[in-house]
Amino acid sequence: MVSLYFLIPLAATFYWSLRGAKDVLGFEAYRKLFADTNFLPAFSQSIVNAVATIFLSLIIVVPTAYWVTLRLPKLRPVVEFITLLPFVIPAVVLVFGIIRLYSSPPFLFTATYNSSRIVLICVYVCLSFPYMFRSVDNGLRAIDVRTLTEAAQSLGANWVTILFRVIFPNLRVALLSGALLTFAIVIGELTIALYMAQHTLGPYMSDLTRSKVYEPSAMAIVAFAITWAAMGIIDFVGRGATRHVQMVEAD
Amino acid sequence: MKTNSANSQSVNSTVGGALRPPRTPIRHWLGLLPFFVFSGLFLIGPTLILAYRSFEGLDGGLTLNNYRQLASDTVMNSYGMSIKISLTTAILGGLIGFLVAWVVSMGGLPPRFRLITTTFSGVAANFAGVPLASAFVFTLGRVGLITALFKVFGVNLYKSGFSLYSFLGLTLVYLYFQIPLMVLTILPALDGLKREWREAAENLGATQIQYWRYVALPVLTPSILGTMILLFGNSFGAHATAYALTGGLFDLATLLIGRQISGDVLHNPGLGYAVAMGMVMIMASSIFIYSILQRRSERWLK
Numbered sequence: 146m147v148s149l150y151f152l153i154p155l156a157a158t159f160y161w162s163l164r165g166a167k168d169v170l171g172f173e174a175y176r177k178l179f180a181d182t183n184f185l186p187a188f189s190q191s192i193v194n195a196v197a198t199i200f201l202s203l204i205i206v207v208p209t210a211y212w213v214t215l216r217l218p219k220l221r222p223v224v225e226f227i228t229l230l231p232f233v234i235p236a237v238v239l240v241f242g243i244i245r246l247y248s249s250p251p252f253l254f255t256a257t258y259n260s261s262r263i264v265l266i267c268v269y270v271c272l273s274f275p276y277m278f279r280s281v282d283n284g285l286r287a288i289d290v291r292t293l294t295e296a297a298q299s300l301g302a303n304w305v306t307i308l309f310r311v312i313f314p315n316l317r318v319a320l321l322s323g324a325l326l327t328f329a330i331v332i333g334e335l336t337i338a339l340y341m342a343q344h345t346l347g348p349y350m351s352d353l354t355r356s357k358v359y360e361p362s363a364m365a366i367v368a369f370a371i372t373w374a375a376m377g378i379i380d381f382v383g384r385g386a387t388r389h390v391q392m393v394e395a396d
Numbered sequence: 397m398k399t400n401s402a403n404s405q406s407v408n409s410t411v412g413g414a415l416r417p418p419r420t421p422i423r424h425w426l427g428l429l430p431f432f433v434f435s436g437l438f439l440i441g442p443t444l445i446l447a448y449r450s451f452e453g454l455d456g457g458l459t460l461n462n463y464r465q466l467a468s469d470t471v472m473n474s475y476g477m478s479i480k481i482s483l484t485t486a487i488l489g490g491l492i493g494f495l496v497a498w499v500v501s502m503g504g505l506p507p508r509f510r511l512i513t514t515t516f517s518g519v520a521a522n523f524a525g526v527p528l529a530s531a532f533v534f535t536l537g538r539v540g541l542i543t544a545l546f547k548v549f550g551v552n553l554y555k556s557g558f559s560l561y562s563f564l565g566l567t568l569v570y571l572y573f574q575i576p577l578m579v580l581t582i583l584p585a586l587d588g589l590k591r592e593w594r595e596a597a598e599n600l601g602a603t604q605i606q607y608w609r610y611v612a613l614p615v616l617t618p619s620i621l622g623t624m625i626l627l628f629g630n631s632f633g634a635h636a637t638a639y640a641l642t643g644g645l646f647d648l649a650t651l652l653i654g655r656q657i658s659g660d661v662l663h664n665p666g667l668g669y670a671v672a673m674g675m676v677m678i679m680a681s682s683i684f685i686y687s688i689l690q691r692r693s694e695r696w697l698k
Contacts, residue, residue: 151572153542235634350530
């Protein structure tokens with residue numbers, strides 16, 4: 146019963162997506178979607194935004210989680226509190242504040258499309274904090290950060306070397322799952338992009354549902370496939386990691 | 397300098413004293429600087445400016461007037477509908493999600509079933525937004541598959557009062573991400589129920605029902621309640637799905653704020669800020685209660 150509720154909307158959407166051509170089932174709707182002159186620019190822009198978000202977020206969150214674990218544990222509650230804020234501040238409220246703060250002097254950051262885009266990416270970075278921090282923090286708990294750091298230091302490594310050659314490689318799985326979660330959230334994000342007038346995938350999909358008949362179904366299936374791929378990789382890699390840990394423990 | 401601090405640290409930890417170095421040099425704070433700068437500029441700052449402006453009157457002076465105007469019909473209708481949908485989907489989603497998680501955690505089913513359920517929950521919980529709205533339009537919209545199916549059996553859903561663009565419709569759509577979120581959050585708690593408790597209860601002659609009534613449910617109650625509150629907040633702050641479904645014209649707090657951003661529909665900027673701050677306060681209290689209940693339940697799950 147419950148699984149029917151979850152499968153029927155997907156099946157119905159898939160069925161509609163095959164009806165792009167008259168009287169025959171086929172992939173005409175997908176062909177039209179990919180041929181749409183606005184689709185690829187929006188899609189590629191969202192991918193670039195997502196990758197930039199992940200990159201920035203990693204550069205900020207990994208040192209933060211590392212420092213909080215090793216050097217400044219008394220700041221942990223503060224950092225954890227801040228990483229929870231994106232759940233407390235609804236996206237629509239956050240973009241409201243962003244527009245009010247940055248669309249007039251002295252902080253006129255939304256004057257051009259590209260400067261708005263940079264602000265958008267920075268907001269996405271903050272939205273990724275809860276997922277990224279939790280992943281990285283779990284990853285750090287699984288390895289002995291202190292011993293690794295001291296070993297690296299006694300071999301003469303400075304902290305940049307420690308972060309990039311010791312900590313990052315040991316956190317591969319945690320970083321990957323944080324990155325993919327961020328990707329899944331950013332790629333189709335609507336609310337913030339919409340009110341910042343960005344031509345990304347979210348607003349594009351929203352326009353599509355109003356202007357076209359069959360293409361939205363193909364779009365929804367593509368979006369579902371992307372989310373599924375991101376989550377599938379997280380599960381797959383995560384299971385590989387726990388199996389590895391178990392093997393090490395068995396030794 | 398660097399090696400010195402490392403030495404003093406390792407000495408500290410081997411002697412068994414404080415694990416933390418006694419003083420925190422300024423440069424250690426630098427590692428946290430980017431994090432604080434980013435969250436200050438793009439998370440906390442924007443919210444504080446709304447908070448400040450919500451106390452600003454039309455003439456520029458400080459006032460509580462905006463908060464008094466929250467009692468107006470437009471605002472109350474939107475808040476009311478948001479709360480109604482959030483409560484309904486939190487309770488329904490919570491109950492159904494709990495049952496699904498319970499079936500999964502009981503074992504008895506092939507392990508693959510559990511894997512499929514958790515992976516699919518991960519996908520569905522993150523599937524909100526425009527694609528989800530589209531999927532339901534193709535299912536229960538005016539020409540949706542299920543709507544058409546009902547017509548074959550002579551029932552016209554839309555003439556008998558149903559609409560996807562109503563309280564009932566939105567509830568159905570929201571459950572699509574609420575149920576999976578419940579499954580994902582409550583499953584660890586169910587897994588935390590210890591086998592010994594059941595065996596102890598059975599040895600003392602408890603029936604299945606007595607075990608659940610007096611052992612399992614009391615342990616789980618904080619988790620269940622806490623997660624339901626999390627679901628409430630999740631639905632209360634949702635904007636994209638409702639926007640894609642109704643074009644932003646439905647009476648919901650998030651949609652009202654959206655309309656206020658696009659063009660001062662409340663005819664009072666200050667009131668718009670107060671509506672936004674009201675939402676933040678409701679979200680903050682729900683997350684706060686969630687974290688308290690979560691801490692209580694962690695006692696048992698270690």
